[in-house]
Amino acid sequence: MSKQKVTLFWFRRDLRLEDNVGLYHALKSPFPVIPVFIFDDAILENLPKDDARVTFIHELLLKLQGKLSEIGSSLLVQKGTTLQVWQDLVERFDIQEVFYNKDYEPYAIQRDKAISDYLTSKNISAYAYKDQVIYEESEIVKADGLPYTVYTPYKNKWLSEYKQGRDLVIYETESLLQKFHKEDFHFPSLTEIGFVESTIKVTPYNLTQIETYHETRDFPALNSTSYLSPHLRFGTVSIRKLVVWAQKTNPVFLSELIWREFFMQILFHFPKVVTHNFKSSYDGIQWRNNEAEFKRWCEGNTGYPMVDAGMRELNATGYMHNRVRMVVASFLCKHLLISWQWGEAYFAQKLLDYDLSANVGNWQWAAGTGCDAAPYFRVFNPDIQLKKFDEKGIYIRKWIPEFDLGYAEPMVDHAMARDRAIATYKAGILK
Template identity: 40%
Template sequence: MTQPVNLVWFRQDLRIKDNPALQAAVDAGAIVPVFIKDITIHTDEQPGGAANWWLHHSLNALNNKLNGHLQVFEGDPRTILPELVSAFNAKAVFWNRCYEPAAIERDTVIKHALKEAGCVVSSFNASLLWEPMSIRKQDGGVYKVFTPYYRKGCLQATSPRYPIAAPETINFANVSSIGLAIDSLNLLPTLDWASEFYDHWQPGEEGAAAQLSEFISNAAKGYEDQRNIPSVKGTSHLSPHLHFGEISPNQVWYALNDAFNQPDNTHLDCFLSELGWREFSYYLLYHFPTLPTDNFNPQFNHFRWRDDETGFKAWSKGQTGIPIVDAGMRELWQTGYMHNRVRMIVGSFLVKNLLIDWRKGERWFWDCLLDADRASNAASWQWVAGSGADAAPYFRIFNPVLQGEKFDKQGEYVKKYCPELAKIPDKYIHKPWEAPPNIMAYAGVILGKNYPKPIVDLKASRQRALDAFADTKGK
């Protein structure tokens, strides 16, 4: 008797370990693993160039784990999945759930169509510790502030699912390959602007496991103290691995708890709360689907953003004349990543010092970040702008000079990404415009020639922002 064929639809779960959909499909019989590049997603939601670079390598890594059996397609999953069910005479389809609004709508349509055709469809949670529909306030309402959401909602709820091992054996269905080559998806850039990514990252499940192990052995021990210092590797660097599902938050959660299971470990609590912020971002996106495009706080609909293409271009290229801002934007371009503290600094500078719409920053990050995540990107930008849930108050404007002096005291981070400032003394590295002429001459820096003059006066622009935001709050 022929064993039943089961399709496993991989999406944001490009791993073998702790993959509930894969395990359930393997338990049910022979499998055909499938990945579909969905071309029907709105242009604004298609992965950016950096994320596509990562996806290309992650798919190759997954295919290797699957012994070359991954079948890859491009098109509309609404059409392709039913066609594959027919082509392979599949009895069931398994997938892990996505939580972006467009994905929810798409998956609902597909599930209904497949069930109507007599196909069994099973979906699972593989990417969140707590699904957004499961966390509610006592009165049934939705949390809009992070701390009560995480401390009262999540930590008082059912403990996160314990991770499962990889299937002991995988029985691949004896079917012909009708898919595409991964290279034919054209995910890699035509110009080799991503060449330096290879020096910093190892996409794939093995790379994710290695990064988690390195974090536990090193930075996790002093996370609370080191996470704000951009010149040291004080954070986990797991965000792109989590986004593409090469590792699950459950694996990270329990690995950290097992490694640092001591009472009152502030480093552990601090890191786990960052995982909680990721959960909160998805929670907000699920309950407020317009989060990436609309102000969470409708008062900001009256705000008059400045149309400043020159300022935006200087910001995006790391040419603002504000060293820590420029260093952050250059790190982004060179590595596909930016330190989290610096993300807040460059975001505040764009939105508050330049008064440029947060959505423009969100779109730039979406295209340039390897870890570009629909939920986290939108929630974080709205937080910085002051328009989001649990947002920074409008009067909280990061002073990039003070931030640099506090978190990059010797200017190591700035000098790495702005090497033209390498000889500026620590006292002036974050404000070279205040350095005496003899020091600038010694450093070989001529403002306006080999390093920009500040494109905006920080004090005056801060007051301009305060006035503009105060006016908005009064409407």
């Protein structure tokens, strides 16, 4: 008995049915569409068993499963090494075409090439689409074709391109949903995948305060941010709909979305930044990398309230306010002279919205070693930051209950640390 010819759509960081470019094109194909998600062993093996992001992904997949079951379809959830999973799928189904949306991280590019090459060897057509950004790869470059390495010119070119009338297409899939393959696949539990439910949960995003975002975004006690970042990371929202809305609502918020794309194209063009300084002239910096001091930073026991509140918030919730991220990152690199790679790795373990390009980009910005970074001689004073952005101490008291009951002394003197940092950087910059 011959198998039914099918198309497969591979969900990755685009966990939604609406305005999903690759999914739209898959549903326009002549064959029934089987939606697939793969829990990748290469990623999972480095995560704790109660990783909050895996719990979040599983919850999102369950929601997709619920929507698909309403039309008699279901999601095919697999676990393993991606190549082995695809080899098994090719044996199991008569696959004619495979559709997916692009990912621009080095591992993803390598993985997708291997899968595409394998599918091609089996005479299966593979199609990749731009979905998680407005402009990808080399769409926003300088006149000479080279990538931008400074944000403001990149942003200006981005806005110029966007305003030239390239109306964004919203990909309506509602009328195509009946094209999904009708079969009830087994949906694995978290336990079957090898994980347990995390006590840390992702907050639903909230766009109601974005009109005043530019006025309130630096004050962590106001809780006025959108909590959008993990939803953008895993694609529960459409970047196209978001940009159209942001352009009408708040240009400062739109600028933050453009920063996201700036760091993505930096990572794409300069993949060395994952582990190395963008500015190689900074490779001579002699980091102290004191493990005991790093432990105090991780635990939020530095004696600097803004730093400690931020780290405790991160450890407890997987979130940290953006202004506070700058303060804690600067403190680690400048006050303690601990390499940005250590901080980047810790954030990668903890952040619900962990995105490689933004995490590396922002850490190198704080350390002064990245593209368009803060100058090395700018050293945030955590106490001044506290007075400016949490003057009444509301945020710090939330996360440091002992603040008024004999809070710890600062582990390092600010003036001494500042002078030490500037001298170390100056001595380490390669001529």
